[in-house]
Amino acid sequence: MSAREDILKAITANKPALVELPVIDSAKVIQYNDIVQQFKTVLQSIGGTAIELTDLDALKTELEAKKAAGEVVVNRIAEIGTVDNSIAALTATELAAVEVAYLKATLGVAENGSVWLYESQMGNRLLPFICQHLVIVIDRNSIVTTMHHAYKQVDTAKEGFGVFLAGPSKTADIEQSLVIGAHGARSLIVYIV
Amino acid sequence: MSKVLTHAEAAEQFIADEPRTDWHNDTLWFVRQKRDKAAHGLPEWEQLREWASQIKNHTLSNLDQYLVEFEKNAIANGITVHWAANGEEHNRIIYDIIQKNKIQKIVKSKSMLTEECGMNEFLHGKGIDIVDTDLGERIVQFRKEPPSHIVLPAIHLKKKDVSDTFHEHLHTEKGNNDPQYLTEAARQHLRKKFVESELAITGVNFAVAETGGFVVCTNEGNADMGTHAAKIHIACMGFEKIIPKAEHLAVFLRLLARSATGQPITTYSSHFQKPREGQEMHLVIVDNGRTKQLGRADFRNSLKCIRCAACFNTCPVYRRSGGHSYHTAVAGPIGSILNPNIDMRANADLPFASTLCGSCSNVCPVKIDIHEQLWKWRQVLVAEGYVDTTKKIGLKGMAFVLAHPAIYRFAGRAGRAVMRLFPFVLNNKLNPWYKQREMPAPPKQSFRDWYIKNIKS
């Protein structure tokens, strides 16, 4: 018998009597007076920056300026410029040169300052982790209160990969001193439009 | 091979450096306080714990069905699923993949399961070296020591220790202890490893039966830096990491980081569903004693653990003895109820490394009755004969005296008389109580004596 058969057989024999799944009632969870403000406050507290915009013009200008200056930037947001699809074929070494990546996220979560990104929004799974700096745009009314609400809107099985991304990368592994910028992005700005 | 110290012996050595013990204690208490602040930020915190506990209880009671469902969905998504009865089989599976694909450059993000299986040592013995990419793990890897905490692997080390280690291995400036500087050095060093990696090994925080996908949580981004660059990704999991549905991830992700570090969520909660185009994705499902634990009615709840280490941070004993005193991959209170199942003889000391204060059970996000299981393991270990003879004789004697009122009274009176007349009999270094404490003063009258004299007419 294979390990699989042995393990499953042992589990069947050893598992306890069936007990019910609980009902998760998202009405019982925390509510915020101003979920946009909550999102901003939490994101700030985890090392990110949250900025409210009325439109994307300033970002469009910024992107054009960076490209003109020869910075290695990747844009994935149709509203601010050409969407770079060639990155799907880039190697890790090539992607390592990316200074700034501009991404559109599906939603923001107020309780923890995170945003959800689908692989299709990234264009290349490695991009949001390997770039030095991250700029993410979310719609104001895409911000939800808690993770319970987020999982109702996001289908994690729809694509091959997705991530809840909260702030720039960090570590406190050296004597509990918080350092922003571990292996992932050194900074994160979320524009709420 | 040097003798493995018991927890008590190792703890005594740890405590001998009192200032360092105070520092270790205070550092971990600070993490506990951050956890408290995060928990108090959610009025529904106790409800969340109850939901998490019930989801896990239900899952354990239907585990075989969920594993089959998970495997089916994972395979349909292009993931190759392997099963390993124990650590040896797990290591062999990984080794075979490495050999078959002629892999040389391997990175690994934190996986306590691979620690449990001794994977790094096994592969090293085959001439294969893995780069641990979690900063804390890389530090202890350089120092050739095991991690001392399942979430904060290098918590027992000071900045200076890290600086010395990095000076030796990464040629950083001698004496530069700045965490920012040292982290930057690690970033540059590991970035190269990520980009060149051929195989990335990760753990699994949660595996979702409904979708066949799994979630890996990190703050550093090291799991993703490896897996999205390497052409092969192997994810290793104990089978108890299964949860039924994607919606349940909300409950666990809300609890995990708050319990572990006081953060509302880790920087990255990466949801792996399918291998990327051109990539091979493998998942190894491991038993290694878990089916046995599942069969133990008193202890099966320990399998609900989501490896947050909140119990470590609150444990007054762990904070003052350090993870290495527990001589196992998973230390702390949860380790003390998991490890005796794997090897009772080697881990017979662990359930006694506790005052049964109960703080651990209160911080456990999935409501494992840790302190009650510690008590129950003590009964098992004694019944199985793993407690030393002097202790056994002493307690048998105690039980006899306490069951016989007249003997108890005689022993009490005699004992107090000896203490009054010949204090040196107990007031010496052979009496462990007396090492750092005075004995209680021995009164002439017991309460009973007083009662008979003054009350009972």
Place this chain on the structure above:
Amino acid sequence: MKVGLFIPCYIDQFYPQIGIATLELLEKFGCDVSFPLNQTCCGQPMANSGFASLSKDCDKNFVANFRGFDYVVGPSGSCVLHLKEHLKDDQFPGEAEHIRKHVYELTEFLVDILKVEQLDVSFPHKVGLHTSCHGQRGLHVASMSELVAPEFSKPEKLLSMVKGLQLSKPARPDECCGFGGTFCVFEEAVSVKMGKDRIAEHEANGVEYITGYDESCLMHLEGILKRDGSRIKAIHIAEILNGNA
């Protein structure tokens, strides 16, 4: 109400004054108190060391002594918790169950059953409260810092009735003192370190006394205090509440 007075073995032998204070307190509030003369111990030292299987006769002796009372009250959180969770007698299961359901630690009895609202005693001193683990987390005599739940404390409520008493709590309000039964000798280094750390927190508050409802903790702390020549004294809450101090 008929109350069986349970005096833990080490209090009987080493701290009879706590037993006296407990008896007097209960009588002050109208209880008809008896002290069964053949009691010995609750059985906890054996059970917590893994030898619960050896405490059958000790348990039987307990049931034989304490059957037939309306309540059993003792000045010890850990002993009472142990009885509540583990007291068994195969010959007299009903009696054992009745005791388990009606055994109380002193402060919870005073607050919950006797509903004491006033005490005519004074203790004009700075006192630090030690919230012992088993009484707190097991018997719920006080709220627990780990939980998101309303704060309360039965011992504190009683101490607030004592005139002139200035109560303080240590910085880590419910960290364990390190006694832990046989832990105190088998893991002596950790045990004493834990005790020293507790004392340091009380010293920081400038207390003259450390009090609590579990003399095992206080005995351990007192041992350290005396060895270190501290002027801080340990005193059981029964003595403060009874005006004996």
